[in-house]
Amino acid sequence: MGLERHLVSIFFLWFCYNSCDGRILEDPLSNWVDDALPYDDGPYTTYFSAIDDEEHELRPDQLMSVIDFEPAISEFKRLDDVGSPQSSERVVNVDDFGAKGDGADDTKAFEAAWEEACSSAPSVLMVSENKNYHLKPIIFSGPCRSSIRVMISGTLEASSDRSDWNGQDQKHWLVFREIDNLRVEGHGTINGNGKIWWENSCKINKTLPCEDAPTALSFYSCRHLVLKNLRIKDSQQMHVSIEACVNVVASHLIVTAPETSPNTDGIHVASTRDMQIMNCMIGTGDDCISLVGGSQNVTATNITCGPGHGISIGSLGNGKSEDHVAMVTVNGAKFFGTTNGVRIKTWQGGSGNASNIKFQNIDMRNVTRPIVIDQYYCDSMKPCPSEQQSAVEVSNVVYKSITGTSASEVALTFHCSKNFPCHDIVLQDINLVGNGGEPTTGSCKNIEGISAGTVYPHPCF
Incomplete structure (x- = not known):
């Protein structure tokens, strides 16, 4: 019976x-996520443990060349193009606040532009194309006055100086937190500049102590979030983290890092519900997508994964x-x-x-x-x-x-x-x-x- x-x-x-x-x-x-714990600087403890992961080493025939990522960028543009700012949106351009995009530190200009955009209703924060903006760790905090878009047409590149994280939260680089109705899009590139971090990882050099490394792009406690049409590459550690968020769409993302880069998960989801991951190409040194505790009602469709775990x-x-x-x-x-x-x-x-x-x-x-x-x-x-x-x-x-x-x-x-x-x-x-x-x-x-x-x-x- x-x-x-x-x-x-x-x-x-x-x-x-x-x-x-x-x-x-x-x-x-x-209703689990509604009662999620407050923001915790240490949600990723398992990603910093030291392990001789020889069984997960890729063979020479398992190379990123299996997938040609570059042509996919133009294809994604054709399939899901990003519109221009609407007439009802106030345009806030980071260049108007002193950003140069010429290799100098633009962190202060981005902080000032964000304050202006976040206090406007509604608004779009513009990052100009054909420029390379260098940024130290930065937190874009809400709540904002109304819906807000971040249009990244150029390149955001992390500082290559690890000392820029001294006295800072070493687990994050770009953070968007406590923002409702946020869209981050634009066909630009987010470059974590992770090589110096990988070289100092205890998984690469086992004589070194195990230390934290930043996640390139983090979203915490956001509702009605859209992340689309971006390339995220060479993160210091995880590329994209979605934590304690509700109603999320991540689509048409290209996420890449060398297959030997340690702990470079593509999209990491924690304590988040009602999320769609669609039409993404991911090839890194760790999980293409990882879902941990508190993840509920998450759908991933049309995903290309490799190399990775x-x-x-x-x-x-x-x-x-x-x-x-x-x-x-x-x-x-x-x-x-x-x-x-x-x-x-x-x-x-x-x-x-x-x-x-x-x-x-x-x-x-x-x-x-x-x-x-x-x-x-x-x-x-x-x-x-x-x-x-x-x-x-x-x-x-x-x-x-x-x-x-x-x-x-x-x-x-x-x-x-x-x-x-x-x-x-x-x-x-x-x-x-x-x-x-x-x-x-x-x-x-x-x-x-x-x-x-x-x-x-x-x-x-």
Whole structure:
């Protein structure tokens, strides 16, 4: 009887995913972000740990040259062009406040221009094209008087002097915080100038102590946010961070960094709900997209990823924390030469859950670990306990219409906790073979699920 109830619950999950307009059942976290904790200077602790990550090193054949990013910029312009300032908007140009865009420090001019634009209703902050504006760490704070647009047509480049962060928040470079109805767009470039930071990373030079490094572009506690038509490159660490935000659209972004650059996640989402990530091309040295605790109702569509570590939910539960992620859909993605494809990663000893998740319509090429659930994730110099009494529960996950090639024999990896097994996992229409058509296998521990349609490699649960 217990088995019968279990099969009925899995069938109901499958039916909802395929018959209810793609929507997932409402989750009790619906108001979680409204009660999010105040701004914390240390939300990214796991990104600064030192680890000899040799298993994640890319081989020479997994190069960024797989994807030609440059032609995509003009294509994105054609598909989703940015309009000129409206007659009802007050135009505030940073050049009118003393910005030169000639390699000198323009931070003060940007701060003054922002104060003027933020106090106007409505307004557009203009960053001129064909200029390169050098900026030290800067915070663009709200609330603003009305809606506001930031039109970046030129290049914003971070200072290459690490001492400019002395006495500052070393985890951030450009920050937009507590602003409603904000649009940041314009076909320009945000250059984190990260090389000097990578060279001083303990992951690159293991004789150095592990220190914080800035995220290039951060949004905190913003509602009704649009980020589109920009290139973000060579961040000091993470490229884009969306934290404690509601109702977000990130589209037509090109995010790039060398495959060897440490911890350079493309788009990082935390404590955020109701977000769409669309039509983005991401190739970095870490996760193309990462979603951590408090992320709810997030959809990613038409994503190109590679090189990098794939699209990850997690890590969750680090330091025995309680994390919840729910209602996440990745629909339409292409992976090229990544170390992982779609991955859920949690630490032993944590609590909470990752549930109501769907990965579908995905093409993988030369991906080392195409499908992964890892409840024994350990990104630490010290050994992690192999089994603890608590873990982040992983349930109600659907993998549908995923095809392509695996760079390793094991194409399906489900390593789940003995005390909190993964359950209600569905595999439907999966075909993952070796790069040369070789057979592949799956590796399973403590997982309960079903398969539908043709599934290869054959499910190991």
